[in-house]
Amino acid sequence: MGDSVASVDSPGRTTDVDFALVGHQESWRAAADVLGVLRGPERTPLPDDEIRDILPWIPPRAVCHVDVGSIAGAKARGLYIDSFISPDRLEADYIRENIARVRAAAACAIRAGAKIVSLGGFSSILIEGNFDQLPERHETVFTTGNTLTVGFIVQGIEKMCALEGRDLRRSTLLIVGATGDVGSGCARCLAPLVRRVLLSARNVDRLRRLAAELEADGVEVEVATPLQQFSAQADIVICAASLASPSLLLGRIAPDAIVCDAGYPKNLSPNAEIPGARVFFGGLGQITGGLRFTPDFHGVLNRHPFPDVVQGCLLEGMALALERRFEPFSQGRGFITQERVDEIEAIAARHGIRLAPLYNADGPLWPAQATIGSALGSRESASISSTDFTG
Amino acid sequence: MELAVDLKRSLSNECTSLSLSALVWQDVLAQAMTGELVAAMNFTALSEICDHPAEVADALEHAQNEKGHAAAFAAEGRKIGVEVPSNVEAKHWKRIREAFQRRITERDFIGCLIVQEIMLESFAVASYARVGKVAAGSLGKTFASIAAEEEEHIGHAMAILRAERALDAQRFDDKLYRLHLEVMTILAEMLARDCSRGHCEVCHDSCVKPSLSEICLTTAELRGASLQQYLKTLDMLGLPGEVTLVWVTQLPV
Structure with missing residues (x-):
């Protein structure tokens, strides 16, 4: 490796920054790519088994600097901090270890x-x-970023319906993981727009409370934990459950349902037998005002078919930094409302942060979007995939 | 009946049965003892370039402590029926001593502290602590207590090193990086999964690494814990985490 990367003289030195993004890698492949960039091209890549040995021991720390631009001319400097949670330690068994890692990353x-x-x-x-479990914060504020994630999920559903010629008002919406912050936010935003809502989650008490809240506004709601218990088939599905791996088998949904997988890691099992469904990855936004990061991860981790695509939750902090609104916009669970979504979407849009072109594991959903993506990719900016910045 | 219960316990706890794995422990102790003797030599050499009598006394006291640790490891070996050899001329340890000696020749007190207290002690603290968790009885206690003592050493040196870094962070960090390339590369080779440079000249027979599982340890664990301790120590010194991460990921495996 050249001294220019390793040396503390490099421009990548930590200085005061506007924002920080805390995440981790969702797969060993992504983790290997991160370590590969850090190790440098002139060194032999670490074998997979060595990566599995090494990664769990890395303390949370900054991995790269992030510079984001706004179409309005503003700029913000940030850091991506990886908590180095191992991709195979996302289950509940490791919750204490993982909370400690997030706390350390926050520190x-x-x-x-x-x-x-x-x-x-x-x-x-x-x-x-x-x-309150986060370290004492001094002048740093934290946001979960969930409000913008909800905004992009809802925008994605609306866009899919428009493109597919579906009438949202006649749809039955199923939300898996409905009592989480993102799931409940989606429920509040979309329930008034659809005919009926099916809510699924593990915690029955929370499910009932959410259902009561929606029913009070005149929404027809059904709740269940096992998906098979619902009396109706959903034709729009949002998967927002907290799963350690893609293991969700949707089962009984309409054959041509629109399915938004907004999980991280992804919710839908590769074995989910929904051949006629229109699946897309939701909650993603795209930066159009420029994104650069140091060291240069360009092309290494970008598994998206489009440049400068980032998870909505992380984009929220970047949008607020560009807006110079350093406030804990999203915190806690169950406080996301349509008004708050409108507010953060307006902020994001002012700075050119918009819904990412829709795609799924097979690639872009419409070839025209890929063309748009390529055109954007020709700009002089390094792109970052959502896998850099998620979790 | 009581004997049967004890026997069962013994069988079910094979990993902590010292007699069954005495030869593995012999090699683990030999590495630790050699490291302590190298540390003692380093501190003795350091005392020769100290400017103040208090620093001289401090270095000599540290040297004495390290000799005490070596003696404690030898004693633990005898308790399980093995003689613990040491070899400060073994190839890796010799290279480390030579690196330290170059700092002595340059009368580079700060460089010496970085090598001994930041690099070597990070490895000692972390690996002894891991060994202390799996070793039974007094052997485990000895490793754990020496790990705690070595950690105190680091704490003492940190105050000096932080003050030095506060004077000129760029110069300090550049020096640390040069020493990292020189010394940490050797330590990483020592803790690599395979000894690519041949026998380490400390293990009594073949390399102990593949046998560490007999005492519920792995090379990966010792290396991981050591590098983690090193990174955390550098964090405490104030070096940028993203820079030290690059340093560590570039070490040999």
Whole structure:
């Protein structure tokens, strides 16, 4: 490796930053790519078994600097901090270890002088409702970023319905993971727009409370934990459950249902037998004002078919930093409303942060979107995939 | 009946049965003892370049402590029926001594502290602590207590090193990086999964690494814990975490 990367003289040195993004890698492949960039191209790549040995021992720390631009001319500097939660340790058995890692990552952000910290999806689930467990914060504020995630999920559903010629008002909406912050936010935003809502989650008490809240507004709601118990088939599905791996088998949904997988890691099992469904990855946004990071991860981790695509939860912190609104916009569970979604979407849009083109594991859903993505990719900016910045 | 229960316990706790794995422990103790003797030599050499009598006394006291640790490891070996050899001329340890000696020749007190207290002690603290968790009885207690003592050493040196870094962080960090390339590369090779440079000249027979599982340890665990301790120590010194992460990921495996 050249001294220019390793040396503390490098421009990548930590200084006060506007924002920090806390995340982790969702797969060993992604983790290997991160370590591969850090190790440098002139060194032999670490074998997979060595990566599995090494990663769990790495303390949370900054991995790269992030510079984001706004179409309005604003700029913000940030850090991506990886908690180095191992991809095979996302289960409940490791919750204490993982909370400790998120706390340590938060401490890194505070030490770096970040004014606002966005927690990736999995990280915010760990801390959700327990923000007092974060280190003493001085002048750093934290946001889960879930409000913008909800906004992009809802926008994605609306876009899919429009493109597929579906009438949202006649739809039955199923939300899996409905009592989480993202799931309940989606329920509040979409329930008034659909004919009927099916809510599924493990915690029955929370499910009933959410159902009662929606029913009070005149929404027709059904709740169940096992998906097979619902009396109706959903034709729109949002998967927002906290799962350690893609293991959700949806079962009984309409054959041509629109399915938004907004999980991190992804919810839908590769074995889910829904051949006629239109599946897309939800909750993602795209930065159009420029995104650069140091060291250069460009092309290494970008598994998205489009450049500069990032999870909504992380984009929320970046949008707030560009807006110079350093406030804990999203915290706790169950406070996401349509008004708050409108507010953060307006902020994001002002700075050119918009819904990412829709795609799924097979690639872009419409070829035209890929063309748009390529055009954007020709801009002089390094792109970052959502896998850099998620979790 | 009581004997049967004891026998059962013994069988079910094979990993902590010292007699069954005495030869493995012999090699583990030999590495630890050699490391302590190298540390003692380093501190003795350090005393020769100290400017103040208090620093001289401090270095000599540290040297004496390290000799005491070596003696404690030898005694633990005897308790399980093995003689613990040491070899400060063994190839890796010799390279480390030579690296330290170069700092002595340059009368580089800070460089010496970085090598001994930040690099070597990080490895000692972390690996002894891991060994202390799996070793039964007094052997485990000895490793654990020496790990705690070594951690105190680091704490003492940290105050000096932090003050030095506060004077000129860039210069300090550049020096640390140069020493990292020189010394940490050797330590990483020592703790690599395989000894690519041949026999380490400390283990009594073949390499002990593949046998560590007999005492519920792995090379990966010792290496991981040691590098983690090193990174945390560098964090405490105030070095940027993203920079030290690059340093560590570039070490040999």
